[in-house]
Each structure stands twice: as structure tokens, then as C-alpha cells.
Amino acid sequence: xxxxxxxxxxxxxxxxLSGRDRLLLLAPALLMITVFLILPLGxxxxxSFLTKGTYGGVIWEFSTAAYEQFLFERDLFTDELxxxxxxxxxxxxxxxxxxxxxxxxxxxxxxxxxYIATRPPSQRNMWVFxxxxxxxxxxxxxxxxxxxxxxxEGPLNTALMATGLIDQPIRIAYTDFAIGLGLVYSYLPxxxxxxxxxxxxxxxxxxxxxxxxxxxxxxxxxxxxxPLTRPxxxxxxxxxxxxxxxxxxxxxxLGGGKNLMIGNTIALQFQSSRNWPFGSAAAIILLTLVLxxxxxxARRAQQAAVASGR
Amino acid sequence: xxxxxxxxxxxxxxxxxxxxxxxANAVAALKGVSLTIxxxxxxxxxxxxxxxxxxxxxxxxxxxxxxxxxxxxxGEEIEQLPPNRRPINTVFQHYALFPHMTVEENIAFGLKRxxxxxxxxxxxxGEVMEIVRLGGFAHRRPGQLSGGQQQRVALAxxxxxxxxxxxxxxxxxxxxxxxxxxMRVELKQIQExxxxxxxxxTHDQEEALAMSDRIAVMSQGEVQQLGTAQEIYERxxxxxxxxxxxxxxxxxxTVLGDDDGSGYRRxxxxxxxxxxxxxxxxxxxxxxxxxxxxxxxxxxxxxMADGIACDVERVVYLGTxxxxxxxxxxGLKLTVLVPNALRAGSELQPGDKAVIHVPPGTAQLLxx
Numbered sequence: 001x002x003x004x005x006x007x008x009x010x011x012x013x014x015x016x017l018s019g020r021d022r023l024l025l026l027a028p029a030l031l032m033i034t035v036f037l038i039l040p041l042g043x044x045x046x047x048s049f050l051t052k053g054t055y056g057g058v059i060w061e062f063s064t065a066a067y068e069q070f071l072f073e074r075d076l077f078t079d080e081l082x083x084x085x086x087x088x089x090x091x092x093x094x095x096x097x098x099x100x101x102x103x104x105x106x107x108x109x110x111x112x113x114x115y116i117a118t119r120p121p122s123q124r125n126m127w128v129f130x131x132x133x134x135x136x137x138x139x140x141x142x143x144x145x146x147x148x149x150x151x152x153e154g155p156l157n158t159a160l161m162a163t164g165l166i167d168q169p170i171r172i173a174y175t176d177f178a179i180g181l182g183l184v185y186s187y188l189p190x191x192x193x194x195x196x197x198x199x200x201x202x203x204x205x206x207x208x209x210x211x212x213x214x215x216x217x218x219x220x221x222x223x224x225x226x227p228l229t230r231p232x233x234x235x236x237x238x239x240x241x242x243x244x245x246x247x248x249x250x251x252x253x254l255g256g257g258k259n260l261m262i263g264n265t266i267a268l269q270f271q272s273s274r275n276w277p278f279g280s281a282a283a284i285i286l287l288t289l290v291l292x293x294x295x296x297x298a299r300r301a302q303q304a305a306v307a308s309g310r
Numbered sequence: 311x312x313x314x315x316x317x318x319x320x321x322x323x324x325x326x327x328x329x330x331x332x333x334a335n336a337v338a339a340l341k342g343v344s345l346t347i348x349x350x351x352x353x354x355x356x357x358x359x360x361x362x363x364x365x366x367x368x369x370x371x372x373x374x375x376x377x378x379x380x381x382x383x384x385g386e387e388i389e390q391l392p393p394n395r396r397p398i399n400t401v402f403q404h405y406a407l408f409p410h411m412t413v414e415e416n417i418a419f420g421l422k423r424x425x426x427x428x429x430x431x432x433x434x435x436g437e438v439m440e441i442v443r444l445g446g447f448a449h450r451r452p453g454q455l456s457g458g459q460q461q462r463v464a465l466a467x468x469x470x471x472x473x474x475x476x477x478x479x480x481x482x483x484x485x486x487x488x489x490x491x492x493m494r495v496e497l498k499q500i501q502e503x504x505x506x507x508x509x510x511x512t513h514d515q516e517e518a519l520a521m522s523d524r525i526a527v528m529s530q531g532e533v534q535q536l537g538t539a540q541e542i543y544e545r546x547x548x549x550x551x552x553x554x555x556x557x558x559x560x561x562x563x564t565v566l567g568d569d570d571g572s573g574y575r576r577x578x579x580x581x582x583x584x585x586x587x588x589x590x591x592x593x594x595x596x597x598x599x600x601x602x603x604x605x606x607x608x609x610x611x612x613x614m615a616d617g618i619a620c621d622v623e624r625v626v627y628l629g630t631x632x633x634x635x636x637x638x639x640x641g642l643k644l645t646v647l648v649p650n651a652l653r654a655g656s657e658l659q660p661g662d663k664a665v666i667h668v669p670p671g672t673a674q675l676l677x678x
Binding site: 209212224228 | 410
């Protein structure tokens with residue numbers, strides 16, 4: 001027979017780790033985050049306040065020129081700062097594009113997640129597995145294949161023309177629509193999985209209760225299912241919105257780099273424009289936007305939790 | 311009982327059959343059940359798990375479709391109506407309260423769907439909260455309530471829209487004994503005060519006996535017996551009912567003679583004891599009889615004139631009662647239950663000789 005442990009010792013092994021042990025366990029993660037997240041972000045923050053070098057790189061001289069450039073243009077002749085909105089437009093367009101992609105993902109993802117969550121438990125894992133299959137292929141390759149499908153001579157247009165539905169190819173490639181398509185395709189699983197997790201925990205007996213109390217399907221969805229799966233819906237929306245906002249591959253390939261989005265703008269500064277401080281500033285502004293969105297949602301989630309007494 | 315014959319029928323169930331699955335896997339949950347339930351009645355569907363009682367309740371609520379048969383509500387056929395169009399509400403076994411809504415919002419849910427005026431909803435919610443004694447909990451959420459309180463919310467939520475029929479699916483099974491006994495009394499009172507027809511599903515015979523106007527004892531998808539608590543307890547018409555409701559000594563007998571004028575039939579047990587049984591059976595047939603343990607008298611040798619001698623094998627003290635297991639000279643074993651207040655047989659110990667008496671008519675002939 002096992003010797004019963006003193007009452008206190010079990011707790012100590014579970015939660016009461018000594019400070020040193022805890023630090024040791026956390027060290028690998030902390031090291032990774034410091035070296036590959038905090039340090040680079042620090043660099044970017046510092047670079048955004050430096051002067052640009054002629055052939056890329058930075059000159060170690062404090063300057064707010066990068067942030068000025070975001071909103072103003074220096075007039076060549078008078079050397080005055082003149083307001084210009086082209087970068088704001090790029091950000092605005094990116095936000096709209098990300099919102100559209102998020103909405104589309106939600107509209108496609110929620111029914112998908114609902115379907116999976118209502119399969120018999122033995123089938124659910126297979127469906128979740130299928131959702132992740134696209135991730136076996138590199139994002140770049142997937143995006144290029146999508147370009148091949150939607151281009152003027154691609155199978156989509158060829159098929160539509162063959163059926164006689166259209167007599168001219170629909171222009172999809174290199175449009176905002178193509179970018180949206182690419183974003184939805186890339187990030188849809190991030191919408192499906194958290195919503196699936198939420199619906200799987202949902203107590204379906206509540207549907208019967210709602211039905212019994214004179215609610216039709218639509219009311220049950222609005223009043224019972226959506227409120228109770230909201231955490232999953234919010235998580236899915238954030239997981240699609242945030243990478244969509246800063247995405248690079250979809251706008252670059254499917255949009256043909258014509259209509260710049262935030263991701264391309266930043267990439268451009270580090271490549272052909274050789275304006276590292278401005279690229280850094282653009283990245284910091286993007287990061288700030290994302291943080292604002294996250295803080296708003298975190299606050300609301302907290303308020304909801306307090307209101308529901310949990 | 312007059313209670314059942316004078317009322318109009320609130321619910322009519324006609325040859326209702328429910329089959330799950332198809333082909334070789336088909337399982338019949340209900341096999342042509344027919345019964346009628348009167349208005350204002352407290353009606354109980356009683357049976358072991360898997361007997362079809364919950365399926366029948368779900369068919370009434372509209373969550374299950376009948377495979378065959380008809381369901382009437384006040385003379386109107388309703389088996390095609392979806393649950394949200396039936397004036398029937400359910401108290402679910404696990405309450406199924408909406409966790410994101412307050413008690414008040416839960417109770418108001420049905421009224422809102424019916425499009426009632428806000429002022430009317432407020433008044434009605436307050437009213438039912440009084441009925442179920444939930445005052446002061448209006449703004450709590452289900453997660454902050456005890457099981458008993460949640461049960462009351464579930465009841466209030468189902469009562470609020472003033473349904474014509476209230477279905478209760480084992481609503482007391484999750485409560486502890488004291489609370490369960492208290493809720494029995496309250497449920498019965500609420501039913502009488504509101505005048506709503508209650509259809510109560512349970513596997514607990516004590517619950518059923520305590521509350522019901524009438525009980526349908528179900529087994530294997532069929533109604534075995536339908537009657538008042540007293541009828542099904544005292545005159546079980548088959549072996550299943552006798553065995554399921556209360557304790558019973560069930561013996562195989564041979565019917566010896568026809569009605570001898572006393573209204574009882576003379577029967578002989580396999581071991582040779584002769585008893586006078588109530589019920590019907592052709593002479594020469596070999597049915598079973600049920601004898602309730604508390605109907606058998608027991609005493610020390612010489613205490614009864616026409617006693618049958620037996621050996622006391624076991625004595626169990628049960629508080630209110632004392633239970634004896636006795637063995638007759640012919641080898642027949644019987645359980646006898648005697649209230650301790652009567653003091654009868656209190657001196658008997660295992661191994662003692664004693665006498666028992668089975669009064670005429672206490673044995674009930676059963677259909678197998």
C-alpha cells in the first residue's frame with residue numbers, strides 16, 4: 001500500500017512550485033519571446049524614430065520624419081508639409097478588406113462549424129481534420145493556385161464560358177475581390193475551429209427548451225445559440241481579422257500589388273523604397289491598431305463576464 | 311373514481327406508435343398506446359427507464375414525430391404541429407435554463423415570443439415567481455442558484471405562458487429526498503391552484519402515488535394499467551404492475567373453484583396452501599397472485615384462531631415497520647410487513663415458530 005502523503009505536499013507539487021522551479025519551466029518560452037518577439041519589436045520601434053539611409057538601413061539620428069510621412073508630404077518647392085491621405089487610404093482599404101474577409105468567413109464558417117459540431121462524436125474529429133488539410137500545403141502555393149483558377153484563362157472562367165453563362169471572362173484576378181477571396185480561403189479555418197469548439201460545448205437541450213417556449217429557429221439562433229457561442233465567434237473574428245489586416249501574400253499575388261494594402265506597403269519600404277524608418281513606422285501603426293482592437297474586445301469580454309456573474 | 315369520468319378530454323392519444331431506426335435495427339419505443347387525459351388532471355406516466363414514457367412525453371411536446379397514430383389536444387389533431395405552435399410547455403429533467411439570462415428573462419422568454427405587452431409580461435413574471443416562491447431571485451442567473459431553485463425557475467418558466475398542458479419530465483429526480491418530498495406537495499398544490507393539466511413522467515412509484523389523479527403504468531412501450539393510485543396499488547392487473555408498484559409476494563397458484571358467493575376465487579398455491587383470491591381466472595388455470603406484505607397478519611403461536619403455522623427466518627427493523635421473512639410448513643416463503651405501532655409479532659425472533667393469516671381477498675389474481 002502506498003504511504004499517504006502529508007496533506008500539504010500534494011499541493012506543493014501542483015501549484016506551490018518554488019520560484020526558481022517556475023522560472024526554469026518558463027525560461028524556454030520567455031527566451032523565445034524575448035529574442036524573437038520583444039527584441040525585433042524594440043528594433044522596429046527604435047528604427048521608426050531614426051533617419052533613413054540612402055541605400056536602405058538607418059542612420060542613427062533621431063527623427064519623426066517617418067511618422068510625418070504617414071500623414072504629410074514635403075512639398076518639393078516650398079519645403080512645406082502638405083497633408084496627404086494616400087497612406088490613410090491604404091490603411092482604410094486594408095481595414096475594409098479585412099472586415100469584409102472576416103464577415104465572409106463568419107458567414108461561411110459558422111454554419112460549417114455548426115454542422116461539424118452536430119455530427120456524431122465519432123465523425124467530428126474527421127471533419128476537424130479535413131478543415132486543417134489545406135494547411136499541409138504552403139500558403140504561397142495555395143495562393144498561386146487560386147490565382148491560376150480565377151485568372152481570365154483559368155478553369156473557372158473557361159467552365160463558365162463553356163456553359164454559356166457568360167460570353168466574356170469575368171475579371172477576378174488582380175481585383176479586390178480576388179484579395180478577399182484569398183483572405184477568406186487562407187484564414188477560414190481560424191474562424192471555423194474556435195466556433196466549433198464553442199458550439200461543441202453548447203447544450204443542445206436549450207434548443208428544445210427554446211422551441212418549447214414558442215421560439216422559431218431564427219429566434220433560437222439569435223437569442224440562444226449566438227449569445228452562448230459568442231466567445232468562439234469573437235475569437236474566430238479576431239483570428240481572421242488580425243492576420244487579414246496585415247496580410248502580404250494575398251494582396252501581393254491576387255491583387256497584383258496594384259492596390260496596396262498595409263502588408264505590401266510595409267514590405268515595399270524594406271525592399272525597393274529602402275525606407276526602413278517609414279516601414280518601421282507603418283508597422284508600429286499597424287501594431288497599434290491591432291492592439292486597440294484587442295483591448296476593446298478584452299474589455300468587453302471582461303464586462304460580459306462580470307455581468308454574467310462568472 | 312368520479313374524477314376521471316366527468317371531465318372533458320384534454321389530451322387524446324390514439325394508437326400512437328413510435329419506431330426508432332429502420333429495418334433490422336428498428337426498435338419500437340411505443341406500441342400502439344391509446345389513452346385519454348382529462349382537463350385539470352394530474353396524470354402520471356410511470357415506468358422503468360426504457361418503457362417509452364419519455365418518448366410519449368416528447369411526442370406530446372412535439373420533439374418527436376409519431377410513426378403512426380394520432381394525438382389530439384382538446385379534440386384537435388396536433389401531431390403535425392411543431393413544438394413552438396403547441397400550447398404545451400415542458401419542465402425538463404435537467405431544467406435546460408438559459409444560462410446567459412437572468413431568472414426574470416428566463417421566465418419571460420415564452421411570453422415575449424408570444425408577443426405579450428411588456429407590462430403584462432412583468433406582471434405575469436412576478437405572479438409566477440410568487441407561485442413558485444422565487445421572490446428576490448429575479449436578477450440572479452441560473453448558475454448562481456441551487457438545484458432546488460433552478461427547478462423552481464424551470465417550473466415558473468413553463469407556467470408563465472399559461473399553457474393548456476404542462477409536461478414534467480422527471481423534474482424532481484435531481485433533488486435530494488427532503489426537497490423532493492416538499493416539492494411533491496407543492497407541485498400538487500400548484501396544479502390544483504392553476505387548473506392546468508399536468509402530465510408527469512417518473513420512474514419513482516412513490517412520487518406517482520403521492521401526486522397523481524390517475525397513473526398509467528408503462529412497460530415495454532405499452533400501457534400496462536391505467537387507474538387511480540389506489541386502483542393500481544390494490545388491484546394490479548398483471549404481474550409487472552404488481553411487482554413494479556410497491557412490494558408484493560408473487561405466487562403461482564391453481565384456480566380451484568369458481569366464485570363461491572363471497573366474490574372470491576379459491577386457489578391453491580404450488581405448495582398446497584389454499585387462499586381466497588380477488589380477480590378473475592378460469593378454474594384449472596394457473597395464474598399468479600400478488601399479496602401485499604402489509605396485508606398479511608402475523609403473531610405468536612396461538613394468537614390467531616385460523617392461523618397458518620410458519621417459521622420466522624428473518625426480522626428486519628425498518629423504523630415505521632418491521633419486516634418478517636417467514637417460511638410456511640410447505641416450504642412457501644412470504645414477506646410480511648407489520649407497523650411497529652401495532653406491536654404485533656414484536657416479540658418474534660428469527661427461528662421462532664409463528665402463525666400468519668391471509669384475509670380473504672387480499673391476494674389479487676394477475677394476468678401474466
